[in-house]
Amino acid sequence: MRRTYALVQVAIALMADPSGRHWGYELSKRSGVRPGVMYPLLQRMLDEGWLADGWEEQAQAGRAKRPPRRYYKLTEAGMAALGAEINGARSDARFSSLPASRLIRGEVA
Amino acid sequence: MESLILQVISWPMAGIALLVFGFAPGAVLRLIVLAFPPDDPRRRELLGELYAVRRIERPFWVIEQLEVGLFEGLRRRFARRKNHDRSVGSDPDSTTERVTVQGLLLGGLLNTHMDDVGYGGPIACLAAGITPRQLDYWARTGLVEPTVRPAPGSNPQRLYGFRDILVLKVVKRLLDTGISLQQIRTAVEHLGAQGTSDLAQVTLMSDGISVYECTSPDEVVDLLAGGQGVYGIALGRIWREVDGVLTELPGEPTSP
Numbered sequence: 376m377r378r379t380y381a382l383v384q385v386a387i388a389l390m391a392d393p394s395g396r397h398w399g400y401e402l403s404k405r406s407g408v409r410p411g412v413m414y415p416l417l418q419r420m421l422d423e424g425w426l427a428d429g430w431e432e433q434a435q436a437g438r439a440k441r442p443p444r445r446y447y448k449l450t451e452a453g454m455a456a457l458g459a460e461i462n463g464a465r466s467d468a469r470f471s472s473l474p475a476s477r478l479i480r481g482e483v484a
Numbered sequence: 485m486e487s488l489i490l491q492v493i494s495w496p497m498a499g500i501a502l503l504v505f506g507f508a509p510g511a512v513l514r515l516i517v518l519a520f521p522p523d524d525p526r527r528r529e530l531l532g533e534l535y536a537v538r539r540i541e542r543p544f545w546v547i548e549q550l551e552v553g554l555f556e557g558l559r560r561r562f563a564r565r566k567n568h569d570r571s572v573g574s575d576p577d578s579t580t581e582r583v584t585v586q587g588l589l590l591g592g593l594l595n596t597h598m599d600d601v602g603y604g605g606p607i608a609c610l611a612a613g614i615t616p617r618q619l620d621y622w623a624r625t626g627l628v629e630p631t632v633r634p635a636p637g638s639n640p641q642r643l644y645g646f647r648d649i650l651v652l653k654v655v656k657r658l659l660d661t662g663i664s665l666q667q668i669r670t671a672v673e674h675l676g677a678q679g680t681s682d683l684a685q686v687t688l689m690s691d692g693i694s695v696y697e698c699t700s701p702d703e704v705v706d707l708l709a710g711g712q713g714v715y716g717i718a719l720g721r722i723w724r725e726v727d728g729v730l731t732e733l734p735g736e737p738t739s740p
Binding site: 415450 | 525526528529530531532533535536537545548549551552554555556559617618620621624625
């Protein structure tokens, strides 16, 4: 995958919580990447095996009277790959405008 | 033309747009997700996400999803159409595959591959034509697990049997025709329930959306006539391909 600005932003948002479930809407907000860019990116990460996906338990959704939501989880391969992306981005001038603190926080795991 | 533009920007239209986006974002979203192929999980996903968005933000969020539908949904549909056209065209490879099904039924395949030999990950990748990453991912998600020696996590000590490698190659071929992983999972589970000797007689037919199993040439012809089978994967042929590659490669005996 080419290291794009959007990829690094999504990588940082995912790596902020490497073992948690990520939901599309929150992920888009936290990463600041529009859904039109983020969803195709998530799909490519799924195809690469960096992410696994799943559906929220029916009971939980049923209580709130809404359809179940789809979530994404980092795989071990994904943690390694995205960690490398973020590391690479830190030494890349193109991404210097991304706040360093966020880049460092993204290094967790 | 001029009047059309005037009509579009006129107040009633603006009123309708406000009504639709302001009061019925759910209905508009339902229209947007129609851009995706019917079995695409993104359809359900976006409808589910709507409820997570704060009510006041929903109209704006729905407008953003228009972009998702246009770029991702339509592109995916287009990609399937392209696969479709390519396999309908005079591709000599796919026609020979269809013909060989009949040959297989006559000849029958030797059941020479018992499960007494296992192959490590790298060899399985090589024989199936997939990347180590795909192999690892499929094993961990339970799509194709090594049956000779399963290994938890990403332990490299897995051993794949001949049949596993056959399935790996079939999954790869189905992916290449544009079938979704969900559909492939169903197909693999179905194949897993069958005896090894039956497998060689199966031809999987696909129209880029669904997978059909054919066990006789007549069924293949029926599907082709109905327009549902445009891409054939004869398991017997894949069998021989895998067999050819594996005889060149070292396997590990599993019994001590």
